[in-house]
Amino acid sequence: MEIITSLERIDLKSYKCGVALGSFDGIHIGHQTLLMNLVDVCRKNKLKSVVYTFTNHPRSLTSSNGAPSRILSEKNKFDVFREFDIDYVISVEFDDLHRNLAPGKFIEDILMNKLNMVYGIVGFDYRFGYKAQGDINLLLDYQRQFKYELKIVDAVKIEDEIISSTAIRKFISDGLINKANLFLGRKYSVLGKIVRGKGLGHQLGFPTANLSIDEGVVLPKPGVYYTKCIIDQKIYYSITSVGYNPTFGENPITVESHILDFNDNLYGKEMEIQFYHCCRGEMKFSGVDALVKQVQHDIKTAKIYFNI
Ligand SMILES: Cc1cc2nc3c(=O)[nH]c(=O)nc-3n(C[C@H](O)[C@H](O)[C@H](O)COP(=O)(O)O)c2cc1C
Numbered sequence: 001m002e003i004i005t006s007l008e009r010i011d012l013k014s015y016k017c018g019v020a021l022g023s024f025d026g027i028h029i030g031h032q033t034l035l036m037n038l039v040d041v042c043r044k045n046k047l048k049s050v051v052y053t054f055t056n057h058p059r060s061l062t063s064s065n066g067a068p069s070r071i072l073s074e075k076n077k078f079d080v081f082r083e084f085d086i087d088y089v090i091s092v093e094f095d096d097l098h099r100n101l102a103p104g105k106f107i108e109d110i111l112m113n114k115l116n117m118v119y120g121i122v123g124f125d126y127r128f129g130y131k132a133q134g135d136i137n138l139l140l141d142y143q144r145q146f147k148y149e150l151k152i153v154d155a156v157k158i159e160d161e162i163i164s165s166t167a168i169r170k171f172i173s174d175g176l177i178n179k180a181n182l183f184l185g186r187k188y189s190v191l192g193k194i195v196r197g198k199g200l201g202h203q204l205g206f207p208t209a210n211l212s213i214d215e216g217v218v219l220p221k222p223g224v225y226y227t228k229c230i231i232d233q234k235i236y237y238s239i240t241s242v243g244y245n246p247t248f249g250e251n252p253i254t255v256e257s258h259i260l261d262f263n264d265n266l267y268g269k270e271m272e273i274q275f276y277h278c279c280r281g282e283m284k285f286s287g288v289d290a291l292v293k294q295v296q297h298d299i300k301t302a303k304i305y306f307n308i
């Protein structure tokens with residue numbers, strides 16, 4: 001899979017391309033339906049499969065509320081795209097050029113002139129171009145002129161609920177990890193480097209790997225979660241605290257994992273934390289002893305949860 005990060009670097013005119021369009025934050029089951037169809041059709045028709053997406057969410061320029069927090073950091077998103085065997089992911093900045101581009105110009109200048117699109121695939125609610133004026137009807141209108149095939153995917157639902165990045169962000173921030181995982185079709189996860197904490201966990205008998213988190217990434221509500229940590233491609237059972245550690249005064253938010261039955265130096269390593277289930281909410285304890293007792297109990301319940 002090749003990643004293209006600027007419009008000037010797109011050099012696909014000599015190919016015929018199939019193109020999926022959208023933000024794809026989370027790459028949830030709805031998105032996956034589009035991607036699997038794209039790759040399948042492209043393979044059968046000897047087309048290059050292309051995803052055209054943005055590094056920043058379009059709402060960072062179009063909404064007074066700014067961009068929503070991201071489910072997937074940029075690196076995490078590319079890692080997930082890689083699993084689908086896509087030939088090219090074009091991830092460019094959603095800038096003033098995109099914001100002001102009339103929908104018809106987007107089709108002509110980018111989809112036709114840069115990508116030579118012969119097959120396009122979008123979801124039922126896809127919107128694009130200046131003030132989001134372009135929609136599936138416009139894409140259907142332009143078909144006659146540019147002769148591309150267009151696949152419009154109906155709303156993919158679970159239990160009558162339409163799967164969307166917006167819904168999943170809310171599940172995560174409400175701590176509804178099982179629901180987020182169901183809609184994502186995999187475990188919700190965060191990636192980062194292991195950094196130094198206060199070193200207190202070690203003294204308390206439960207050392208923790210503190211994760212540095214990219215700004216703008218959606219985090220689960222403060223609480224304790226059953227998780228697996230992936231370090232150097234090895235998977236470890238763990239229990240992760242997300243929160244402000246109120247027992248110790250006022251602190252910035254931290255994400256820290258206690259890897260079960262493990263004690264080694266991990267500073268500087270990359271870690272992925274996969275979230276499985278919410279164990280409990282964050283609590284403020286009267287003192288260290290009460291916190292330690294509770295964490296020991298959490299560790300026991302984690303072992304029961306993971307059947308170890
Ligand atoms: C499983 C687990 C549960 C935790 N639960 C809480 C909690 O409910 N309240 C709290 O104030 N801190 C909680 N903590 C965080 C500890 O306060 C934190 O690990 C300690 O301050 C050590 O931080 P350090 O890694 O920066 O040294 C929890 C930590 C773990 C590993």
Ligand SMILES: Nc1ncnc2c1ncn2[C@@H]1O[C@H](COP(=O)(O)OP(=O)(O)OP(=O)(O)O)[C@@H](O)[C@H]1O
Pocket residue numbers: 021022023024025030031034121122123124125126153154155156157162163164165166167
């Ligand atoms: N549940 C779904 N069923 C079918 N297509 C979908 C579904 N969700 C998204 N798509 C399509 O996938 C592409 C990328 O989706 P996009 O990320 O723009 O939407 P989204 O998941 O609804 O995000 P948000 O909630 O932030 O609007 C678009 O073409 C969109 O129409």
